[in-house]
Amino acid sequence: MLRYVGRRVAGLALVLLIVLTLVFFMLRAAPGGPVDAYLGMNPTPEKRAEVEHRFGLDQPIWVQYAKFLGNLASGDLGNSLFSDRPVSAIIGERLPVTLELSLAAFLFWVVVGLAAGALAARRRDSFVDGLVRVGSVVALSIPSFWLALVLVVVFGLYIKGVLPSSGWVPFTEDPWENLRGVVLPAFALGLGSGAVIARTLRASMIETTRADYVSFARAMGMPERRVLRRITLRNAIIPTATVIGLMLGVFVSGTVLVENVFNIPGIGQTIVGAFRQHDYPLAIACTLITATVFLVANLVVDLLYFVLNPRIRAGFLNGTAR
Amino acid sequence: MAPEPKAGGAAAPSPAGPALLSVRDLAVTFRTRDGEVPAVREVSFDLARGEILGLVGESGSGKSTLLTALMRMLPRNAGITAGHIGFDGTDLLALREDGMRRLRGDRIGLIPQRPMTSLSPTTSVGRQLRWHLDGLDEGRLKELLGGVGLGAVLDRLDSYPFEFSGGQLQRLLIAVAALGKQPDLLLADEPTTTLDATVQAQVLRLLLELRDRVGLTMVFVTHDLGVISQVSDRIGVMYAGRLVEVAPARELFDAPRHPYTRALLEAIPGRHRRGEPLRSIPGTVTGANRLPGCPFAPRCAAVVDRCHEENPEVREVGESLVRCHRAGEDL
Numbered sequence: 001m002l003r004y005v006g007r008r009v010a011g012l013a014l015v016l017l018i019v020l021t022l023v024f025f026m027l028r029a030a031p032g033g034p035v036d037a038y039l040g041m042n043p044t045p046e047k048r049a050e051v052e053h054r055f056g057l058d059q060p061i062w063v064q065y066a067k068f069l070g071n072l073a074s075g076d077l078g079n080s081l082f083s084d085r086p087v088s089a090i091i092g093e094r095l096p097v098t099l100e101l102s103l104a105a106f107l108f109w110v111v112v113g114l115a116a117g118a119l120a121a122r123r124r125d126s127f128v129d130g131l132v133r134v135g136s137v138v139a140l141s142i143p144s145f146w147l148a149l150v151l152v153v154v155f156g157l158y159i160k161g162v163l164p165s166s167g168w169v170p171f172t173e174d175p176w177e178n179l180r181g182v183v184l185p186a187f188a189l190g191l192g193s194g195a196v197i198a199r200t201l202r203a204s205m206i207e208t209t210r211a212d213y214v215s216f217a218r219a220m221g222m223p224e225r226r227v228l229r230r231i232t233l234r235n236a237i238i239p240t241a242t243v244i245g246l247m248l249g250v251f252v253s254g255t256v257l258v259e260n261v262f263n264i265p266g267i268g269q270t271i272v273g274a275f276r277q278h279d280y281p282l283a284i285a286c287t288l289i290t291a292t293v294f295l296v297a298n299l300v301v302d303l304l305y306f307v308l309n310p311r312i313r314a315g316f317l318n319g320t321a322r
Numbered sequence: 323m324a325p326e327p328k329a330g331g332a333a334a335p336s337p338a339g340p341a342l343l344s345v346r347d348l349a350v351t352f353r354t355r356d357g358e359v360p361a362v363r364e365v366s367f368d369l370a371r372g373e374i375l376g377l378v379g380e381s382g383s384g385k386s387t388l389l390t391a392l393m394r395m396l397p398r399n400a401g402i403t404a405g406h407i408g409f410d411g412t413d414l415l416a417l418r419e420d421g422m423r424r425l426r427g428d429r430i431g432l433i434p435q436r437p438m439t440s441l442s443p444t445t446s447v448g449r450q451l452r453w454h455l456d457g458l459d460e461g462r463l464k465e466l467l468g469g470v471g472l473g474a475v476l477d478r479l480d481s482y483p484f485e486f487s488g489g490q491l492q493r494l495l496i497a498v499a500a501l502g503k504q505p506d507l508l509l510a511d512e513p514t515t516t517l518d519a520t521v522q523a524q525v526l527r528l529l530l531e532l533r534d535r536v537g538l539t540m541v542f543v544t545h546d547l548g549v550i551s552q553v554s555d556r557i558g559v560m561y562a563g564r565l566v567e568v569a570p571a572r573e574l575f576d577a578p579r580h581p582y583t584r585a586l587l588e589a590i591p592g593r594h595r596r597g598e599p600l601r602s603i604p605g606t607v608t609g610a611n612r613l614p615g616c617p618f619a620p621r622c623a624a625v626v627d628r629c630h631e632e633n634p635e636v637r638e639v640g641e642s643l644v645r646c647h648r649a650g651e652d653l
């Protein structure tokens with residue numbers, strides 16, 4: 001088990017390195033550069049050379065890359081080219097915002113998705129089931145940025161004052177306002193994922209209901225509620241957990257769109273600005289942090305899967321599975 | 323033997339005592355994409371306490387469906403469309419679901435057909451045994467597992483179902499559903515098909531012993547005539563959803579009345595005369611339950627015109643009940 005986690009963490013570090021290298025070269029290959037962004041139109045050649053030197057861009061790209069790796073290894077992500085503040089400080093401010101938003105959306109939509117899926121499966125072909133089925137198809141076909149725009153317009157123009165539709169109040173400043181502010185963006189961020197979770201759980205519960213082991217438990221006189229809790233849910237949750245894991249990516253990447261629409265100062269908003277301005281250190285740091293969150297979340301889900309599924313667990317313990 | 327009035331003209335009265343189970347004109351239909359498929363039709367039989375009824379018939383003849391209907395656990399796309407099931411004085415079809423649930427396990431037990439998939443894969447076997455048997459202590463557990471020759475797995479009960487063999491699981495299921503619960507009526511759906519010969523003999527002995535000890539009543543489904551001859555008091559032969567012949571075990575083997583029963587017996591290796599090629603029954607059962615007339619007519623060696631038009635009523639010939647127009651004739 002520990003060896004498995006160790007191997008996964010090593011793999012994770014390798015993936016991060018590859019991603020960062022790709023971003024490093026892609027940023028430099030892209031047309032334009034930080035100097036243009038920094039100096040605006042038609043700078044003098046002398047001024048150009050000076051800024052290029054200041055940013056370290058006058059050196060050969062391999063030297064720049066070697067320096068970058070060296071700094072990375074020592075934990076130094078550098079300063080933002082524009083604000084000249086340490087990138088780690090900027091990330092430190094913005095990451096909690098994105099994490100709070102993602103986590104709120106994730107928790108809310110996992111709970112709602114699971115509850116809706118279980119209810120629909122339990123009352124199959126009833127009105128509730130129909131509602132969940134139709135509702136989830138509709139939810140799936142709504143792009144999150146469109147939903148976000150609609151929410152901003154509706155809550156910003158028509159029903160003002162109910163829920164804030166733009167900006168961000170830190171939790172430490174005003175917890176209540178902070179939580180009110182999370183509601184709309186979190187709703188927009190996870191609606192589609194919630195629908196997928198509900199549909200997956202519903203389908204896998206219905207599938208499980210037909211299993212021989214459910215029939216046998218019922219034939220032994222086990223009450224339906226107990227069958228549901230001990231057997232149907234327990235088995236149907238395994239494929240659903242996999243899907244929830246896949247959805248984590250959506251919760252992380254979705255913040256780029258949602259934060260920009262709701263004007264929330266998180267990583268998603270920062271990353272867009274950093275790439276637009278060719279702020280190399282900040283862009284790299286945002287990439288690093290997003291990828292790490294995503295990969296770690298996936299690792300956690302894999303470990304959860306391992307806990308839920310005794311077959312895989314046993315395979316590890318006696319060494320038949322890798 | 324008290325001659326009972328034959329409801330629907332189709333009863334197979336049990337030879338001894340009052341009936342524990344009484345089935346009359348039972349019909350089960352599946353709703354499929356191609357329309358309604360009758361899987362069980364006009365099935366009637368009685369079963370006395372302590373009696374073992376063997377049910378034979380080829381795959382798809384409706385044996386499992388019949389057992390599932392007796393438990394009232396048919397899948398959503400199936401329904402009981404006619405008939406009556408009496409169990410120990412209760413009309414099972416009139417019972418509410420909750421009342422029926424209370425009978426399941428404790429009074430009517432089922433040994434399922436596929437042991438490998440009949441225990442939940444995500445919970446340890448020991449815990450599942452405890453789910454089904456309240457207040458199971460170490461001594462009782464030892465007794466139950468020892469009873470099915472599984473004493474060796476006592477210290478492996480925190481393992482999961484996939485870590486056991488099919489034979490071990492089948493014996494575990496028998497230990498729970500038959501020995502543990504000791505129901506009045508046990509429905510066993512091919513309980514020995516997954517077992518090798520020695521274990522099979524052991525399990526059969528065990529079930530017979532249980533009958534002698536606690537008066538277990540049983541419907542024992544199989545497609546193995548060799549097994550069924552060892553355990554059954556009476557044997558019912560199913561074909562295309564119909565019970566075509568019911569007779570005491572000895573009678574059925576010595577004097578099969580229905581052409582299908584005869585064909586089945588002749589198909590057993592070892593029973594046919596030396597030098598004669600092994601016979602199989604020509605044709606297939608496919609579509610037989612949609613035709614008018616006798617379902618076996620298309621494959622029957624003794625078929626006459628009438629067989630294609632009219633489904634035969636049950637006739638009593640000797641100790642046998644037979645659904646054949648030519649029953650009793652010397653064929």
Ligand SMILES: Nc1ncnc2c1ncn2[C@@H]1O[C@H](COP(=O)(O)OP(=O)(O)O)[C@@H](O)[C@H]1O
Binds near residue numbers: 359381
């Ligand atoms: N789930 C189902 N859906 C539709 N038809 C079914 C289903 N299960 C069984 N049947 C029908 O019922 C008939 C009897 O099946 P079954 O009771 O399983 O036979 P047996 O146990 O004798 O092999 C089959 O021929 C098939 O046509």
Ligand SMILES: [Mg+2]
Binds near residue numbers: 387435511
């Ligand atoms: Mg069957």
